[in-house]
Amino acid sequence: MSFGRAASQLERLAIAVYPASRNARQNWVSLLSHRKTCTRSLSLSSHSVSSDRFHNGQRVPDKKLAVVHAQIHNALNSLDGSSTQQCPLEEGQVFRILDILASSARPQDLALIEKILENFSSLCGLSVVAEVHSHIIRGLLQHGNPQTLLNWLIQMRQKPGNVQPYLQHWHMFLEHCADMGHANMIQAAMPKMAYSGCPPNNRTFKILFKAMFNSGATLNDFTRAFDTIEQYTFWYDKDVANMLYSGFVKLNRLSQAKQIKKEFNQRFRNRAIKESPRLLEWEEDLALEVERHGLVSAIDLCKVLQKSGYNVHHRTLSILLRRSHHISDLEFAKTSLDLQASPSHWSIIITNAIRAGDLATALSSYAHFRSTGLPLSAPLLQPLISALCASAFRDNDDKPIDHALELYDELARAFPSSSPNAALHRGDPGFVRERSTGPDAYMYGTLLRAMGTSVDVQKYSGVAVLLLAEMEARAIPLQSPIILSSLIVIAMRCSSGVDEALEAYRRLARRHNAPRITARCYQWILNTLSQLNFGEDGSPPSIWHYFEIVKDMRLSGQAVTPAIYAQLLKRLAQLAPDAPEDMKHSLAACVRRVHDHLTLDPTITPDTLLWNQLMDSYQRVGLFAEAYRVWEILLVSENFDHASVSIILDACGFANAWPLAQRVYSRLTERSFLLNQGNWDAYVECMCRVGKLNDAVKLVCLEMGKDQKDVAPHKDTIRLLLTFATRSNQQDEVLSRIQRYLPDLWEELPAELGEFVIKPEHIMTTSQ
Structure with a gap:
């Protein structure tokens, strides 16, 4: 074909x-009418409201943060990499620092937390374990933004220490959501809990119902929640039934109280525990033992519980394997408890290997599974x-x-399609769907x-x-x-x-009975449209086509997120460097139009990433004044990050705006903001671009890394200096100063710098 x-x-x-109804009229949303967009000046006052929307929860006093920043940076700078070095901080000090930084939850403070975790053992002599994250989570709870905390839980496995969140961590988050009445956030978090290896249990659903009562949920909301619960492991609990009944009674809705209790009993009575009433307690103890001490210890506990009346079964093996991703664990557990493994147990092993980033082991386990003769699913x-x-x-x-x-x-x-395939397979009740x-x-x-x-x-x-x-x-x-x-x-x-x-989008997306497109799917469609390139000239994406789909997104009830704007701005910035002059003017007009849409959109709450992208796009299309105004917005709102600093310093360098670059640096110093490696390199490059090569060399040799060992000059820094030095035939002088002031780095200069490096004896002669 x-x-x-x-x-x-x-x-x-x-x-x-x-199939569209024959009588239905196809109502297409017309293209956004073309209009001339006047050049809009970006004033600070016009964005003051948007800037205020950055803040969520309580604010940690600046003086308190400044003290903590100084304390942790001094501790980090005191590390010399020696394993015999005395730890600069005590356990209580580092936990207090984590509490304060997490309570602030600004982007730069969250980045500093990760820096602490990377050096945790050297700082206080301890390993990054679950309790360390418990301190961070408690601090994030004080900050009060549930999305920030949810992001932390989802990303815990990728952070230093590779700690998977415990069920306790999830429940700390869910209890906070329940107190705030964020029932939708809890329901959105449950699949992520299951994916992290902590499928929701009875306590989770009690928290959900508490949140629903706090949010004023209706009877229909509760019945829909029952649909969700049926997908997970949930044992019938008369206390839950009574909780639902009394909740509606307190709202003076007696008939609905009776109705919800009846519905609950009909749905879940068949899940009543027929074994010991202590079954739930025993299985929670087993799950906790697996999380804290591993498989071997959990199997030992299982044998102890058997003496108290616990009967091992299919689900026991699922609980024991919840953190395992090797076949050896499956074989050991089977043999120890004399149990047979089902395809769902193999699925746990394979899924955990994938979560651990080990696809090769997962595929190997699948090949081994195929040799067992067990059925596929x-x-x-x-x-x-x-x-x-x-x-x-x-x-x-x-x-x-x-x-x-x-x-x-x-x-x-x-x-095969001819076989009965419509029947649902629940398998292990711990599965998400x-x-x-x-x-x-x-x-x-x-x-x-x-x-x-x-x-x-x-x-x-x-x-x-x-x-x-x-x-x-x-x-x-x-x-x-x-x-x-x-x-x-x-x-x-x-x-x-x-x-x-665009016509293909219209035909498929606007058909009668078409499913509702989600926000993430809209983002994908829009990103695809912005990346389409049908010619060799790399023409800019059509703003009008893009925002026609954005309009559909809004009309469908989906929230237009900052990412929708950021990805279009990013595409415009990508096209700018190699664009001819006339196309660069078109790109500049496009960036202004996107900013106009952003300014006039009352539903959008810009985040730091979006402001950074707008600032970067402005500077790449040659509109430095607009880029600097965006920087002022971020500075005043105290929501800039290290990426923001690098972007504005790059912009100053390309615009030959040295006084403004100095102002950026001085205002950061006033705020005790410590530049990272990328910021220092951007500042050095800015100095070189504006003709301050000697000052840049002095900065590299005498100041860079003086108070921060993790941002000391490196090979790329020297390569940057030499690139600009060759333009004015000053490479000999630069190399001489590097050899004198940075002898260790001088010895490490790679061979690829050969076009710059001259003979050492000539350098010494020149420098004398």
Whole structure:
């Protein structure tokens, strides 16, 4: 099948799945009317309200933060890398510092926390364990922004120490959300809990119900919450039933109290515990033992509990393996407790290996699983397919997609479309979603999304057609936002021009009965549109086309996030460096128009990342004055970060604005803001660009790294100095001063600096 035919057939088949009513009128949203956008000056006062919206929760006094900053930076600077060095801080001091920095939760303070974690053992002689994160989480709770805390929990595994969040950590966060009435935040966090290896339990759902009462949830809200709970491990608890009943009684809604209790009993009475009433307590003890002390200790505890009446079973093995990602753990647990492993236990091992970033081990475990003769299922293969597709995107390589399609084919052959495949398979109750045993909508969405981001989208257009036909044969409705957005992206990338791409979006997204596109899917579609390039000139993306889709996004009820603006600004900035002069003027006008949209959008709350991107885009298209005004906004609002500093210093350098660069540096010094390595390099480059080479060399030799050992001059710093020195034939003098003041670094200069480096004896002669 040719590429053109495949793309056309894909679009026709996708539209066919959404049959439009014959009598329905197709109401297309017209293109945003073209208008001339006057050059708008960015005044500080016009953004004062937006700047104030950065702050959430209580503010830590600046003096208190300044003391803590000085204390921790002095401690970090005192480290010399020696294993025998005495630790500069005591345990209580470092925990107090973490508490204060977390309570502030400014971007620079969160970055400093990670710096502390990187050097934790040297600072206080301790390892980064779960209790360390408990201190940070308590501080973030004081700050009061639930999204910041949720981000920390999600990213804990990637932070120094590689600590997975405990169930206790999650419940600290959820209790805070419940007190604030953030029931939606709790429901959004539950899948992330399960993915982190801490599936929600009965206590989690009690917290959810507490939050729902605090937020004024309706009876229908509670019944919808029951739908969510059914996907997880939940044992019938009459205390929960009484909690629901009494909650509505307190609201003087007696009839609804009776109704909710009846609904709860009907839904969950079949999950009543028929064993010892202490079963939940025993299993929570086992889960905690696995988290704190590992598999061997948990198995020992299990044997102790057996003497008290605990009977090991299928679920016991799931609890014991919740942190394991090697087959050896599975074999050891099976043998120790005389249990048989099911596909769901293998799935736990494979999924944990993927979470640990070890895809090779996961694939090896799957190969071993296939040799056991146990049956395949979607919950077992989905983590592997997802990981392979993610790898393809990360490495910009389509081979993992081909491997994922091979795994899909294995499952499709095991469950042909003619076989009964609609029955849901719950498997281990700890799974996040109810899943079919064979290919399902979630798996098709994963594969189609990977094809949408593939390197060679033409290669997969025909495959996408076949997958859609498979879905139709299996009677899987095309109601997934991921699937719809994937088809839109594939169709847009297969288009021959930007107008055709927008028309493909309209036909697919605005069909009758089309699923509602999510905010993340809109972001993907918009990013794809901004990246389309149908000519060799790298023309700027169409602002009007872009904001037509943004308008659809807003009309659909989705919040337009800062990332929607930031990704378009980033694309404009990427096109600027190599653009001819006339195109650069067009790019500058585009950046101004995007800023106009941002200024006039009352629904948007800009974050530091968005302001940074706006500042960078302005400076790259040659509008330095506008870039500097954005910097003033960030400075006054105290929400700049290290990236902000590097951007404005670069801008000053390219604009030959040395007095303003000096002002930036002095105002940062007044705030006791310590530059990082990138900031120092940006400042050095700025000095070189404005003709201050001698001052730059003096700064590198005498000041850089004087009070911060982690930002000492390095090879790239010297390379930067020499690049500018050769323009004025001053490399001999620069090298002489480097040899005199930085002898250790001089010895490490690499061979690739040979075009700059001259003979040492000549340097010494020159310097004398």
